[in-house]
């Protein structure tokens with residue numbers, strides 16, 4: 001059987017719990033399949049030291065890690081990946097910083113990854129590259145003679161062609177995708193945007209069965225919505241850390257209904273909009289006021305990118321003003337925590353909460369939505385209020401779907417969620433859990449890898465694309 005080689009910028013020890021959906025999902029996949037996980041060590045070192053590759057055996061997984069220099073980290077991770085691609089792919093052209101210097105750092109680090117990965121590869125390996133940091137990696141590997149099957153999965157949304165076309169050099173970026181055998185997206189919407197882009201901008205020829213031909217190559221593409229490991233998560237929910245959290249929440253908030261939000265502190269997550277909707281709910285529902293408390297966990301993320309410090313200040317000021325205006329000596333409506341909470345404790349918090357607010361302005365998938373559902377008690381489950389702009393909304397139709405830009409509409413959904421009768425909560429939860437179970441992380445991995453195996457079989461003999 002072929003060995004799986006996973007490549008992503010962010011990697012984590014799969015024996016420990018990680019924050020950030022990509023690391024969580026890949027740790028779960030690799031724990032099952034074994035193989036190699038190649039990526040950035042998380043360390044920034046002097047230029048002279050970057051030749052070193054760190055190898056560590058973590059259970060069934062070999063972790064192979066490279067360090068980055070400060071200049072490469074700044075241009076590749078903060079600059080091009082999170083200053084250009086992240087905002088544009090999340091439809092935020094206003095936040096993009098199109099500094100012409102970033103692209104060379106992005107290319108340099110992709111070349112470094114390709115060079116450092118190559119000696120670890122076996123001829124029958126299957127290589128699975130993840131996310132926007134590494135779009136040109138397959139082309140760089142091909143340039144070094146790599147002939148293995150290579151798949152790519154984009155964890156974040158792909159915007160419509162005209163938004164994508166705002167990126168200087170967008171054609172280069174999309175052309176790079178044609179060096180893969182299979183390109184996977186989170187949703188059918190993303191796949192449709194890809195099809196429209198390659199047909200209109202790259203004049204690709206659409207073939208049957210989700211294949212497109214351009215630049216002398218044929219690429220397969222598909223939608224493979226990522227899921228969670230339901231067994232693993234319900235296991236965590238019965239673990240000591242989650243139970244301790246659950247008991248504590250129940251004790252402290254015995255007279256209140258809890259609403260919960262768990263997000264990286266990212267402008268894509270719609271946190272200020274969520275707070276405004278909660279404020280609107282408190283204003284419109286004086287009778288429900290003292291019975292509802294919102295716990296918002298906002299874990300620190302990418303703090304050296306200025307848009308992230310701006311959102312931190314906006315959120316802090318909103319939470320402060322809501323508590324100042326509505327709070328009382330014995331009640332604060334918002335508990336805002338700017339820290340990462342260990343994933344093993346989160347199921348306890350989810351289970352103690354009547355409502356989850358998952359209201360991103362755009363999100364590739366959002367695994368928190370699925371984790372919240374998996375942590376509920378089937379007899380007395382909580383309600384998921386979900387943004388229609390999260391990838392998860394394409395699957396989780398029985399959630400209370402909201403437009404996070406619509407403050408009043410979201411406030412009404414919060415009220416409905418808090419007052420929803422138990423029969424309706426059960427009914428919705430059952431239907432949602434059927435989907436969460438069916439399309440779990442194993443389905444995601446197996447379906448993608450099966451499609452990658454087939455994609456290659458049809459590709460024999462084609463020339464490799466050079467950037």
Ligand SMILES: O=P(O)(O)OC[C@H]1O[C@H](O[C@H]2O[C@H](CO)[C@@H](O)[C@H](O)[C@H]2O)[C@H](O)[C@@H](O)[C@@H]1O
Nearest residue numbers: 010020021022131155156226363364365366367
């Ligand atoms: O690595 P960071 O810069 O610290 O950021 C954490 C991860 O954020 C993004 O996660 C995405 O993947 C999730 C799983 O597919 C998905 O549910 C979510 O909607 C996405 O935002 C990013 O794409 C990852 O590369 C980062 O590691």
Ligand SMILES: O=c1ccn([C@@H]2O[C@H](COP(=O)(O)OP(=O)(O)O)[C@@H](O)[C@H]2O)c(=O)[nH]1
Nearest residue numbers: 019020021024264299340341343366367368
């Ligand atoms: O304080 C936190 C915040 C988040 N997470 C985990 O990080 C992941 C977040 O993934 P999601 O897809 O929701 O969003 P992303 O951060 O990847 O954009 C989920 O597994 C959460 O349980 C965590 O363990 N602690």
